[in-house]
Amino acid sequence: MSELFYDAAPNATRVAPERPGPRQYPAKPREVILFGTCVVDLFFPEAGLDAIRLLEREGVRVHFPEGQSCCGQPAWTSGYASEAREVARAQLAILDAGMPVVVPSGSCAGMFRQHYRELFADEPDTLARVEVLAEHTFELTEFLLNVCRVDWQDLGEPTRIALHTSCSARREMNTHLHARELLGKLAKVERVEHDHESECCGFGGTFSVRMPEVSGAMVKDKTQSLMTSGADEMVTADGGCLMNINGSLDKQQQAFRGRHLASFLWERVSGEGKA
Amino acid sequence: MSQRIPVTELTGGFRDRAEVALADGQLRTNFRTAMDSLMKKRADAFPDEDEREGLRELGNRIKARALSRLPDLLEQLETKLTENGVKVHWAETTEQANEIVHGIIRARQGSQVVKGKSMVSEEMEMNDYLAERGVECLESDMGEYIVQLDGEKPSHIIMPAIHKNRRQVSKLFHDKLGVEETDDVNELIQVGRRTLRRKFMEADVGVSGVNFAIAETGTLLLVENEGNGRMSTTAPPVHVAVTGIEKVVENLRDVVPLLSLLTRSALGQPITTYVNMISGPRKADELDGPEEVHLVLLDNGRSGAFADAQMRQTLNCIRCGACMNHCPVYTRVGGHTYGEVYPGPIGKIVTPHMVGLHQVPDHPSASSLCGACGDVCPVKIPIPELLQRLRQENVKSPAEGPKVKDGGAKYSRKERLIWRFWQTLNSSPVLYRLFLWGATRFRKLTPKHVGPWTENHTAPVPAKRSLHDLAREHLAREHLARNGGQ
Numbered sequence A: 001m002s003e004l005f006y007d008a009a010p011n012a013t014r015v016a017p018e019r020p021g022p023r024q025y026p027a028k029p030r031e032v033i034l035f036g037t038c039v040v041d042l043f044f045p046e047a048g049l050d051a052i053r054l055l056e057r058e059g060v061r062v063h064f065p066e067g068q069s070c071c072g073q074p075a076w077t078s079g080y081a082s083e084a085r086e087v088a089r090a091q092l093a094i095l096d097a098g099m100p101v102v103v104p105s106g107s108c109a110g111m112f113r114q115h116y117r118e119l120f121a122d123e124p125d126t127l128a129r130v131e132v133l134a135e136h137t138f139e140l141t142e143f144l145l146n147v148c149r150v151d152w153q154d155l156g157e158p159t160r161i162a163l164h165t166s167c168s169a170r171r172e173m174n175t176h177l178h179a180r181e182l183l184g185k186l187a188k189v190e191r192v193e194h195d196h197e198s199e200c201c202g203f204g205g206t207f208s209v210r211m212p213e214v215s216g217a218m219v220k221d222k223t224q225s226l227m228t229s230g231a232d233e234m235v236t237a238d239g240g241c242l243m244n245i246n247g248s249l250d251k252q253q254q255a256f257r258g259r260h261l262a263s264f265l266w267e268r269v270s271g272e273g274k275a
Numbered sequence B: 001m002s003q004r005i006p007v008t009e010l011t012g013g014f015r016d017r018a019e020v021a022l023a024d025g026q027l028r029t030n031f032r033t034a035m036d037s038l039m040k041k042r043a044d045a046f047p048d049e050d051e052r053e054g055l056r057e058l059g060n061r062i063k064a065r066a067l068s069r070l071p072d073l074l075e076q077l078e079t080k081l082t083e084n085g086v087k088v089h090w091a092e093t094t095e096q097a098n099e100i101v102h103g104i105i106r107a108r109q110g111s112q113v114v115k116g117k118s119m120v121s122e123e124m125e126m127n128d129y130l131a132e133r134g135v136e137c138l139e140s141d142m143g144e145y146i147v148q149l150d151g152e153k154p155s156h157i158i159m160p161a162i163h164k165n166r167r168q169v170s171k172l173f174h175d176k177l178g179v180e181e182t183d184d185v186n187e188l189i190q191v192g193r194r195t196l197r198r199k200f201m202e203a204d205v206g207v208s209g210v211n212f213a214i215a216e217t218g219t220l221l222l223v224e225n226e227g228n229g230r231m232s233t234t235a236p237p238v239h240v241a242v243t244g245i246e247k248v249v250e251n252l253r254d255v256v257p258l259l260s261l262l263t264r265s266a267l268g269q270p271i272t273t274y275v276n277m278i279s280g281p282r283k284a285d286e287l288d289g290p291e292e293v294h295l296v297l298l299d300n301g302r303s304g305a306f307a308d309a310q311m312r313q314t315l316n317c318i319r320c321g322a323c324m325n326h327c328p329v330y331t332r333v334g335g336h337t338y339g340e341v342y343p344g345p346i347g348k349i350v351t352p353h354m355v356g357l358h359q360v361p362d363h364p365s366a367s368s369l370c371g372a373c374g375d376v377c378p379v380k381i382p383i384p385e386l387l388q389r390l391r392q393e394n395v396k397s398p399a400e401g402p403k404v405k406d407g408g409a410k411y412s413r414k415e416r417l418i419w420r421f422w423q424t425l426n427s428s429p430v431l432y433r434l435f436l437w438g439a440t441r442f443r444k445l446t447p448k449h450v451g452p453w454t455e456n457h458t459a460p461v462p463a464k465r466s467l468h469d470l471a472r473e474h475l476a477r478e479h480l481a482r483n484g485g486q
Helices: A002-008 A038-043 A045-057 A073-078 A081-095 A106-119 A124-136 A140-147 A167-173 A175-184 A212-227 A239-251 A261-270 B014-022 B025-045 B049-068 B070-083 B094-107 B119-124 B126-131 B142-149 B166-177 B185-202 B228-234 B252-267 B302-306 B311-316 B328-333 B344-355 B372-376 B383-394 B413-427 B429-441 B467-485
Strands: A031-034 A061-063 A101-103 A137-139 A159-164 A189-192 A233-236 A258-260 B086-091 B112-115 B136-139 B205-208 B212-214 B219-224 B238-244 B274-278 B292-298
Touching (some): A038 A045, A038 B467, A045 A061, A045 B467, A061 B467, A073 A106, A081 A106, A081 A124, A101 A106, A101 A140, A106 A167, A124 A137, A137 A140, A140 A261, A159 A212, A212 A239, A212 B014, A239 A258, A258 A261, B014 B328, B025 B252, B025 B328, B049 B070, B049 B252, B049 B311, B086 B094, B094 B205, B094 B238, B094 B292, B112 B228, B119 B292, B126 B136, B136 B142, B142 B166, B142 B185, B166 B185, B185 B228, B219 B228, B219 B238, B219 B252, B311 B344, B311 B383, B328 B344, B344 B372, B344 B383, B372 B383, B413 B429
Parallel strands (some): A031 A061, A159 A233, B112 B136, B112 B205, B205 B238, B238 B292
Antiparallel strands (some): B212 B219, B219 B274
């Protein structure tokens, strides 16, 4: 491969290697598995339920395997690879049924799609199953947009929202593009930009407790920019960021809040007003 | 907040220094303003995404190719440089490198050195080493000159004095040099320039770094914007270049894309004001240039990184600083908080090989793994991936044999036990559901303070019912409705 570039000069700066093409999406399936994620399971279960409702509204039957727990990310990002691997193995056992797996969190979806490969790099047999899971994993907004190809009527009141996307979700799953496009389908929702929008909110899993000083400064800046954005509320498709941002807002005794994107979307398309 | 930043004087760990830096409003503003401007400059320098990504891929492959032949290329470099009349020296440690440099100066009975910007010389702490032996070493890069004047270390690898704003520099010049305070940057630069001009002519030896050492032609390439690099390498009778062994590339053709990546990623420049290509001492028929040229090639842990296929990627680095410019942690705490020569994301992955993880145990954790660094790296070093790897090496027990220098610095039986417990809980559906049941049922008992989390947040209270519960109920209803409707 390097020989190719070696010989491709003289003006080497013009030689752009082929970039991987965009993900190819399948036709809408009849049924999917929802992987709720541990944070949604315990702290934002309504968002998980709203994700189920959004999928069912598109005529997709949803399964929720009882054996699911956590994708393994907390241990993986903390350096405890073998502990993460065993938890990943348990998820793999219930998720590799060949059915699409929809995840209402970009970073957990990214864990399935990107990091399980690293976890099982030394197990060729498992790796083959990991590849199948990776192929079948979709983040919720990605699935609604590109697989269900939703066509929505906005039943809510006019509102202004700020969108926060998790960094790993953005990098690994393009969540920011999917969420923006989905929100763009809602006629009465105005998405406002906030200062340093693409900057990390400071969560980073265990980073928030290992480096509370730096993490705290980051989330304080993030909440400031959200509150001064002119938005009525913040929406995000990632439970970790949501817990971080709302927890900080609460500590600062601010009224402004964030909400899981699934709940926001369900409210808009179902017309069920929620306080 | 016009007082000196005490961050460099703190002896504690990363977190202690971070706390002080975070409380310094002026420092926070200086970094935020500067980094915002640098991010914009870089973005503007790469208007075409396809071109940028193609170039980054190319840069990555050129470096990977060079590294795959590193020992051969270094030998070729030595041969070619020797042919060109450059004396090549090898140093395994910074101590050896300093001895070599001092030896060269002693042979000329030199007492004054003028330095162009060089991070490797910072790595060697060359100024201190030479000062202890009666040799005065003056920094000629404006930023380096400022930090040297203030007795500080660089806070950024490209812009050493970026932690200071113009007023702080003006005050420093007033205090140390007795000149009038001024807000005019040009005037400030003239102050430094006047001092340095004289020194260039008086110096016995000029020291510089190297951006690319080209094996095929035996050329040392050095980029800079102030002309001080050219002065340092041509005015004194002796030029000593110091560099790390990873800077070698195969040929001049490889330099074209790398140079473009370097200057655009660093400062958003299409090219630097000066590009010096040094290929030997003054020849018999030439009127100027140094009589002697030396190159000191420093290892200092690099071969350790080289030996590990994954960590080898740290040697791709062309020292542009884009990773720190885009890092939300660096932006908030500044370079001195890292307490080492190389700050920011790249510092966190190269420093352990130099000084060992025991000296920087918190560095791998000082990242939210947001990935901004990896996204902008011109040679595509997967910095978050390498940080994660370092975290793994950091928590290994001695029995597990950590593979990075002084690994296992954060090994803790207690923490390992906690993660084992977490593993058991999350890989057993029965235990996990039991945990959910308990956490939701006894949610009112959630403690108000949960470790460091509640320093910045209120305690997260579990929902009344878990998604497991809600989903089971909802799906049963759905199932019933579906079957009932048929």
